[in-house]
Amino acid sequence: MRAFADLLERLVLTPQRNGKIRLLTEYFAATPDPDRGYALAAITRDLEIRSVKPAMLRAIIYDRMDEALFDLSYDYVGDLAETISLAWPSKAGANRAPELGEIVETLNAASRADGPKLVAGWLDAMDASGRWALLKLVTGGLRIGVSSRLAKTALAAFGDKPVTEIEELWHGLQIPYTDLFAWLEGKGEKPDAEKPGYFRPVMLAHPLEARDLDALDPDAFAAEWKWDGIRIQAVSEGGVRRLYSRTGDDIGAAFPDVVDALDLDAVMDGELLVYAPAKPPFAVRPFAELQKRLNRKTVSKKLLQTHPAFIRVYDLLSVDGEDLRAQRFEDRRARLEDLFTDGPRKRIDLSPVLNLQDKDALAAARAAPPDDAIEGLMLKRRASPYVPGRPKGEWWKWKRDPFLIDAVLMYAQRGHGKRSSFYSDYTFGVWTEEETLAPVGKAYFGFTDEELKQLDKFVREHTTDRFGPVRQVRAEPDFGLVLEVAFEGLNRSARHKSGVAMRFPRISRIRWDKPAGEADRLETLHAMLPGDASA
Amino acid sequence: MTRLDEILRPTPKGLYCPPGDFFIDPVRPVDRAVVTHGHADHARAGHGAVLATEETIAIMAARYGEDFTTSRQPAALGVSTAINGVEVTLIPAGHVLGSAQAVVEYAGKRLIASGDYKRRRDPTCVGFEVMSCDVFITEATFALPVFRHPDDRGEIDKLLASVRRFPERAHLVGAYALGKAQRIIRLLREAGYDETIYIHGAMQKLCDLYEAFGVALGPLAPATIASKAGAKNDFAGKIVVGPPSAFADKWARRFPEPVACFASGWMRVRARARQRGVELPLILSDHADWDELTDTVRDIQPQELWITHGREDALTRWAELEGVKARPLSLVGYEDEHD
CATH class of the missing domain: 2.40.50.140 (Nucleic acid-binding proteins)
Known part of the structure; x- marks a missing residue:
């Protein structure tokens, strides 16, 4: 726990991305299993831990010190976990400080009523920084400026592997990630990625610069609108339904309306958007409206009604168990269109391919898109296979002028x-x-x-x-x-x-x-x- | 019988002793001042007469010029001076070089104005002396139970570990020019760090003064650039000590990818460290932390505890729980941030 507390402490105060990656890789190298795995899960917020409510924490600190003195301290510090960690009066003769894995496993095996007692005992055995880390962990308030993407990048650096491989594996893994670390350290096999519902690393586009436009052969490319939503991958296979962000985070819990609608066996690439409920489907609303549904763990009924979400798909990676990624874009597109022969599906529609013959027509469309929710054009080589990362010359994004x-x-x-x-x-x-x-x-x-x-x-x-x-x-x-x-x-x-x-x-x-x-x-x-x- | 507040009482100019007609640490010019230590909010220029330790007088002269007062009265620790029939004795406070508590005795009563103090060891000054009294006047800078300063050596080790970890970067340690800076340098020396430590120009005089009073600081050099070309690398892997205000200043740009460190008791609270953009907080204070404050009151067992600047609410509450008669003085003009 000492090492985990130090790590959090440093991460909070290190502004540079590279500095954070370095701290994480050093921690992974120096910490044994299962602690490093639990730490990773805590940082990516995947860790399930029996939480202790703030009211219970107040009760245990009031049990130890004068309420008025604690309240004055809390007024000054402004953060409950931090105030308790600093003001906690340790009892002499406490046990040794527990390890992170021990805390997670003991707490999850304990009854709800025993949680606060266990926490109080651990607080006695730790120093202020350990107490802070413990309290942040059990209140679920681990805000330390590390995204799950950054954590994966650090894992990639630690094992000298491309980050796309980590993303691909990620959702087949189990906490505390023992097999992942073994593989990254060269001591084990690569964990099996291809469990039903796994994430396929996404293909990305380059921004189109003036010289790229000069060299572009319009006949070789298909044009689409670039929608102002968020890129997602919708997976539905073998009874598993998942909605991934472009970096492989599962955001399905916040979008049950969309996940419900994945009543086909396919892996689709598309844009997550929200629409106006009163209008015929699907009138796209501005990004700010979509934002109200992002970064949530769950979603209220009301928000589901006022801000219904849907997917506007533009690529098909797999259908009925057949992997299409090696095929040409236009062939994948034809297979995608086959899924929409009866028009839009419930909460899924098709992003149209535009019939634009030359560069002038492209430029005109980009300059005056028919919808506020369009932020430019996507140009995709008709012959392009679906390749993870950002391969040169295959896909272009040509954004509207700022x-x-x-x-x-x-x-x-x-x-x-x-x-x-x-x-x-x-x-x-x-x-x-x-x-x-x-x-x-x-x-x-x-x-x-x-x-x-x-x-x-x-x-x-x-x-x-x-x-x-x-x-x-x-x-x-x-x-x-x-x-x-x-x-x-x-x-x-x-x-x-x-x-x-x-x-x-x-x-x-x-x-x-x-x-x-x-x-x-x-x-x-x-x-x-x-x-x-x-x- | 003389009431205690007829011997010392708070006034807008500072703590005043009517029978002796002198002020302790006055914040405005007065005829006769007793000064506990050299920090600018306690030691100001322009008084008629200043009674203080030899070190404090030297510090005031170094900061304000030789004419900082009309009359100097250096007092040795433990030796009483009579001022209009009031006995004033300076005893060590353990805060910075020359810092003292002012013991005021009159009509059979003893009142101690402790100024700023700490209880832990400091290699740059004489340690705090406990003396029984009727009234103990204490500061309350860190008077909240969240302030518990860790062991100095651990904090110095943190700094040295970071220097080893980032050999390509300069470590800029923000520390107040009087006391904190010299204490850190001295603690680094005790930890075995014998390389040149670079100091901001504003610290030169005070470092020289500490040396003159026998505090060995080891090799120091000004943090200035020798040549334009490649100059930044001169400071890679080095420790630079400067006043905290300088780090926001253009001065800081001469250093390669600086690691911002700040040595202060406030660094205990993460939000404070983050607000200041501090990457490596060093919890080092020249003030008593919560435990030192409460231990001191228990050691001295005064009849009354008077509380000056800081977080007097919490200390007053604690005294109430302990059954100690306490009263906040609400003195103005002392800087909270000064640590």
Whole structure:
């Protein structure tokens, strides 16, 4: 448990991705089974552990110390697990600190009533950092900035294997992953991936640059709309139904409406979207509406009614037990269309192949798509097999040009790691009817190192106020710095005062030349909002 | 009979002794001041007379210039000085070099203003002395049961382990220029680290002063760049000590992929470390933690406990549970963040 606590502690404070991968691989190398497997499951949030409710934790700490002193401490620290871990008065003569595997196995074998007693005993045997890790584990609040994708990347680095192989295996594995680690260390066979319902690593597209367009032979490619949802793989085989994200996370629990509809034997590649319930199927709604259903473990009945989801499929990897991945795209496509001869299925429809003959027609379609939920074109080589990863020249994504606005720099915050001595995160705003600035977004990339130095200098020289790591910058109609901001789309947002939220904002140019008073206005942004199909 | 608050009482200028007509650690210029230690919020320039330890007087002179006060009264530890019939004795507080508690005796009563203090060993200053008294005036910087500072050596080992782990990066240790910086350097030396330690320019004078008072700090060098080309690599694998404020400054850019470390009692709370962008928190404090505060009150067993700056609510509550008569003084002008 000591090593696991240290790992969490370091992960929380390490901002760099590579630093995190290094910490994880070192931990995997130094920790025996089954602890490293349980740690991995805890980090990827796959670990099932008998949880201890916050109210029970309060009860055990109140049993040990004065309530008023604990409450004062909690007010100050602001996090229950952390407060208890720091304030816990250890009893002398406690047992040795338990190992992670021991904690998981003992707790899962215990009765609900015994859980808090066990936890109290372990707290006595640990130091503050161990206590914190234990409490985070049993309250299910392990937020340490490591995605399951990052954990898999670390496993790949640890075993020197491609990450796609890990993704492919992942859902056939059992916690604590003893066979996986044995294989990664070269001490065992590769675990059997091909259990029914397994994830097939996805094929990805390259962004289409101008020179790629010049070299492109339109006849060799099929064009499709690029839908603004999330890429998923829907698997239904041998009675197993799964919905995977593009990195192989099973998100089915949050989408029972879609999983229910997988009443065929097939593995399909497509876009997960939500539609407007009152309209004929399937009127796609903006990404912001889909977002309400993402990153959940379960979904409420109400949300299922107001935000029904469906899949718009565009590729077929397997059907009735036959693996199609080695076949040509157009042959797979023909097999896919065979599944839709009677029109759309319940919660599944077909993304059309567009009849566009030449580059001019492609460019015109990309510039003026018929639906707000389209963010550009996909171009797929008709002869392409389905290959994991991002093979060169097979699939292209040709996104719509980003939106651009001129906004005024309002606040700047210091960055992390290499950028900790630079004001590198910028909040910018546009003018309202009252001639004040309304913040509309925040961006921290898109500029060169040289431009960063200039921006930092501007911030330092024109600071009007400070709030911790944030500086307020002089921003008036007659004086201020205009930033040209590029973004991929705009959502309505009740959380932001301006009523809008940007997707992927970045600084595209610094307009040293432009007077702040001539920056864009909030009405301009409101006019860019997509219409919600349900409205 | 003289009431206790006729001997010492809080005023906007600081703790005042009416019969002796002097202030302890006044926050504004006064005619006569007793100064417990050299931190800027306790030791200010511009007083008529300053009674303090020789070390504290030297620190004030180094920080504010030789004319920081009209009259200096260096006092040896344990030796009483009479001020208008009030006996004032300085005894060690264990906070930083020269730090002292001010023992005030008058009309058969003894009151101790302890300034800032800690109980654990510090190789750069004399340890805290326990003396019985009627009133013990304590700080409360870390007066919450969540603040329990771990063993110094463990924290220094954390730093050295990180230096070994990232030989290509510079470790920037944020530490207050007076006390903390020298203590860390000294602790590193005790742990066997004998390489040159690089220091921010603002620390040079105080490090020299510590050396002059017999605290050996080993090889130090300014953290400046010798040549433009390839200069960043000069600091790869090195330890650089600077004031915390400098790390947000352009100064920090000269170092290769710095690991931001911060030595402070506040680092116990993760959110504090994260807010500051600290990658390696070092829980090292020159203030008493919760256990040290409560142990001290139990050791001294004063008739009354007066609580100055910090988290007085929790300490007041604890005193109530212990049956110790306690009162918060609500003195203003002392910095909470100063650790």
